[in-house]
Amino acid sequence: xxxxxxxxxxxxxxxxxxxxxxxxxxxxxxxxxxxxxxxxxxxxxxxxxxxxxxxxxxxxxxxxxxxxxxxxxxxxxxxxxxxxxxxxxxxxxxxxxxxxxxxxxxxxxxxxxxxxxxxxxxxxxxxxxxxxxxxxxxxxxxxxxxxxxxxxxxxxxxxxxxxxxxxxxxxxxxxxxxxxxxxxxxxxxxxxxxxxxxxxxxxxx
Amino acid sequence: xxxxxxxxxxxxxxxxxxxxxxxxxxxxxxxxxxxxxxxxxxxxxxxxxxxxxxxxxxxxxxxxxxxxxxxxxxxxxxxxxxxxxxxxxxxxxxxxxxxxxxxxxxxxxxxxxxxxxxxxxxxxxxxxxxxxxxxxxxxxxxxxxxxxxxxxxxxxxxxxxxxxxxxxxxxxxxxxxxxxxxxxxxxxxxxxxxxxxxxxxxxxxxxxxxxxxxxxxxxxxxxxxxxxxxxxxxxxxxxxxxxxxxxxxxxxxxxxxxxxxxxxxxxxxxxxxxxxxxxxxxxxxxxxxxxxxxxxxxxxxxxxxxxxxxxxxxxxxxxxxxxxxxxxx
Ligand code: SF4
Ligand code: SF4
Numbered sequence: 001x002x003x004x005x006x007x008x009x010x011x012x013x014x015x016x017x018x019x020x021x022x023x024x025x026x027x028x029x030x031x032x033x034x035x036x037x038x039x040x041x042x043x044x045x046x047x048x049x050x051x052x053x054x055x056x057x058x059x060x061x062x063x064x065x066x067x068x069x070x071x072x073x074x075x076x077x078x079x080x081x082x083x084x085x086x087x088x089x090x091x092x093x094x095x096x097x098x099x100x101x102x103x104x105x106x107x108x109x110x111x112x113x114x115x116x117x118x119x120x121x122x123x124x125x126x127x128x129x130x131x132x133x134x135x136x137x138x139x140x141x142x143x144x145x146x147x148x149x150x151x152x153x154x155x156x157x158x159x160x161x162x163x164x165x166x167x168x169x170x171x172x173x174x175x176x177x178x179x180x181x182x183x184x185x186x187x188x189x190x191x192x193x194x195x196x197x198x199x200x201x202x203x204x205x
Numbered sequence: 206x207x208x209x210x211x212x213x214x215x216x217x218x219x220x221x222x223x224x225x226x227x228x229x230x231x232x233x234x235x236x237x238x239x240x241x242x243x244x245x246x247x248x249x250x251x252x253x254x255x256x257x258x259x260x261x262x263x264x265x266x267x268x269x270x271x272x273x274x275x276x277x278x279x280x281x282x283x284x285x286x287x288x289x290x291x292x293x294x295x296x297x298x299x300x301x302x303x304x305x306x307x308x309x310x311x312x313x314x315x316x317x318x319x320x321x322x323x324x325x326x327x328x329x330x331x332x333x334x335x336x337x338x339x340x341x342x343x344x345x346x347x348x349x350x351x352x353x354x355x356x357x358x359x360x361x362x363x364x365x366x367x368x369x370x371x372x373x374x375x376x377x378x379x380x381x382x383x384x385x386x387x388x389x390x391x392x393x394x395x396x397x398x399x400x401x402x403x404x405x406x407x408x409x410x411x412x413x414x415x416x417x418x419x420x421x422x423x424x425x426x427x428x429x430x431x432x433x434x435x436x437x438x439x440x441x442x443x444x445x446x447x448x449x450x451x452x453x454x455x456x457x458x459x460x461x462x463x464x465x466x467x468x469x470x471x472x473x474x475x476x477x478x479x480x481x482x483x484x485x486x487x488x489x490x491x492x493x494x495x496x497x498x499x500x501x502x503x504x505x506x507x508x509x510x511x512x513x514x515x516x517x518x519x520x521x522x523x524x525x526x527x528x529x530x531x532x533x534x
Contacts, residue, residue: 035516044500044501047500047501048496048497048500048501050500051243051244051496051499051500052243052496054242054243054244054245055239055242055243058242059245060242060245060246060247061245061246062241062245062246062247062250064247064250
């Protein structure tokens with residue numbers, strides 16, 4: 001989809017113009033003239049013709065929703081997903097807790113422990129979706145691009161506090177093995193071709 | 206009164222009731238589809254092929270819904286109001302000749318329930334009685350939107366009765382009869398004999414007031430959803446609301462019969478072609494009701510009054526006077 005029309009704020013060049021509206025008549029004769037003009041100008045028939053034309057053209061724009069769906073933008077923020085590393089298929093989350101910290105509705109709960117290799121490991125991670133406002137801060141703050149938003153917007157729950165667990169959000173291993181994990185392109189993700197712009201840190205002064 | 210006549214009349218009544226109740230349902234389907242196409246939508250699609258069974262689904266819904274009488278309404282009037290709308294709409298149909306007479310098994314059938322000599326007066330009167338439905342329903346309900354709608358109903362119908370009455374007066378003067386069959390026979394000579402050529406102003410005026418009498422856009426302010434919820438229908442549910450609906454659509458069909466009968470030659474010489482022609486004209490007028498709904502905005506109540514009393518009524522009076530002079534000399 002071409003976003004140009006939405007991003008261009010310079011309305012003056014976009015074919016916008018002021019509609020020429022006559023002043024309202026104040027005296028009786030002027031009003032009478034306006035009535036006569038409106039009665040015989042045939043504007044009503046223009047309206048009739050327009051809808052008739054659309055009916056004949058039959059250019060239907062209906063999306064028959066459950067069968068057909070509109071594509072959603074990459075920046076859409078629906079239920080969270082937890083990504084895995086492409087190299088090793090292990091989870092990206094390092095348990096830094098930044099997402100828990102930044103969450104403005106306090107709905108992330110994270111607990112970590114030290115595993116047998118003396119590495120930090122996430123032992124518990126839940127998001128209370130009843131409280132989440134899908135602001136995207138967690139995805140933006142995550143240093144590892146681990147927590148992101150997905151595109152799943154058809155959700156229902158039989159309770160208000162619906163918790164989603166770490167395991168449910170994590171990309172399943174078989175999907176990962178098939179190389180089908182979708183990289184998040186929305187809020188907080190890396191700009192495309194960012195690596196070309198990376199410069200070496202100047203060490204010699 | 207002999208038995209054969211009685212049986213024939215009863216059969217005719219039942220047939221008209223059944224056909225037009227069904228047509229009212231199918232009319233809603235056409236309305237949805239045509240409005241949808243004009244607005245580049247698809248309309249009902251899911252119930253049956255192309256949504257054709259939507260009417261049946263709606264019917265089942267309306268019939269099985271709980272019949273709610275809200276606490277603060279005036280119950281007897283609230284209950285009877287929808288019946289008035291539906292009943293008067295069908296009663297008006299008694300004087301409409303739907304088809305030319307035809308012979309079946311050697312028996313001549315007149316497809317009109319009662320060819321009374323005051324036909325058109327009776328039809329207009331019956332349709333005017335129908336206004337008591339929305340009005341009483343609105344006043345019996347216990348909310349202000351319904352009350353507003355009742356007030357609007359009274360205002361609209363009173364004023365547009367005047368316009369339709371005066372507009373129809375000129376053709377009546379020419380034909381010299383109030384029976385719709387006589388109207389039809391007056392124009393039997395073909396297209397050049399149609400009253401619309403000699404009375405174009407009356408035709409337009411009557412057409413405009415038909416919109417007001419059936420409460421259709423652009424004069425839909427009686428139940429304007431975007432201003433006063435559903436007006437008189439706000440507190441109605443289930444089949445009572447459905448009766449209002451059937452009444453409105455039956456009225457649309459009947460007025461679509463009356464306009465061609467008076468102005469456009471009706472069923473002509475009574476041949477099969479003439480009958481088909483009448484149906485085509487009816488279909489056009491019904492379609493026009495839907496067409497304007499897609500195309501035109503609603504007018505405000507004060508604009509409606511202004512249009513009626515300051516524009517249409519003087520034109521109608523002048524039309525009657527001119528017709529009188531022309532007929533005199
Ligand atoms: S989207 Fe916002 S509210 Fe939801 S978990 Fe992330 S930071 Fe919290
Ligand atoms: S999801 Fe990201 S921000 Fe949250 S704890 Fe894991 S690495 Fe840190």
